[in-house]
Amino acid sequence: MKLLDRQQMESLSRFKSEKFLTTSFFLNTDKGHLSRKEILVAAKNLITEARTRMDGLDLGKDIKASLCRDLDNITDFCSQNMTSNSQGVAVFSCQGERFWEDIHLPHPPRNRILFDHNPYIRPLSQILGRYHRICVFLVGRQSAKWYSVLMGEIAPLDTLANELPVHDKEGDFDGTSVRRIERHVEAHVHDHYKKASQRTFDLFKKEKFDWLFLGCEDGFFSDLELFLHSYLRDRMKGRLKAKPSDRDDKVLKEAVDLEDQLNKAAEEEIVRRLVAELEKGGLAVSGVKETLRRLNQVEVQTLVVTHNFAATGKICPKCRFLYLDEAVCPSCQKATGPVVDVVDEAIESAFRSHAEVKHITPPSKLDHYGKIGAFLRYKV
């Protein structure tokens, strides 16, 4: 099934088995950047690595048998489901309880397999965080149309027709009645825009969208702004060229492009602020090593990380501190162990300490600062 909303995620997170563990599997299947073969090889390597890891776990026979069947079914699923257009897949499986959920994702996740008591849903929430519930409001002199756009999909919400008054223009010498008729028509159009704005607010109360994209003639834009409820003005993030008579796919393309642009601008703004803070020696750090050090000290307010950036590292088995290359934990003197992806652990650690995590789509200026950085809580 498709990734839909937080509700779906929450119902997944409620699954828990008393007897068995659940396998969570994430695979990047972005065919724009990866060939089908590369995707299958990545899946195979992930599953092989997970089998080795599972064999090393100290678990009961039944629990291992269930995990083993999870991995077998995931292997089958991968060989059969690599033709879809989704950018990623997530599978949550607990065969001991006959539980299975596969989800097609609109954005590539970080490849991984986890065994835990519950489905691991954080990557889903990261993906959902990228998308907004958008209302597209297109209005012309004779009609208005509304769409909902979410995660690259469009659905019509409502339409409104405005019939212009028809007048007999004969019997007029000085143009007075023509002007009177024009005024009458304009008043009628004005009324239509007002009605359409009110309808937008009614839809907002029902649909609770995050963003509003507006398509209208330039001449009516300032009027419309006045008619729109202040809640809607706050949510209005941009204007579209689309008209009510345009095809759905054209409207969708324009709306998705604008959403991408707005996301990109927001990401650039975060990186710009981070770089400014770094350059003035303020409350920020960059690079894996320094960022991990500050995470260990619970000083990170916002972790800023390049999307799907990964690096091997070390973890202290006692204090769970993360390091890039320390063989011995400087804090407790215990020998550290390897972690496949210390960036992923860093994201987890940030969540545990209630820090925000911002993902930046590469390439960006963050690449020049070690692909990772953080805003700090206070000056040390």
Ligand SMILES: [Zn+2]
């Ligand atoms: Zn330690």
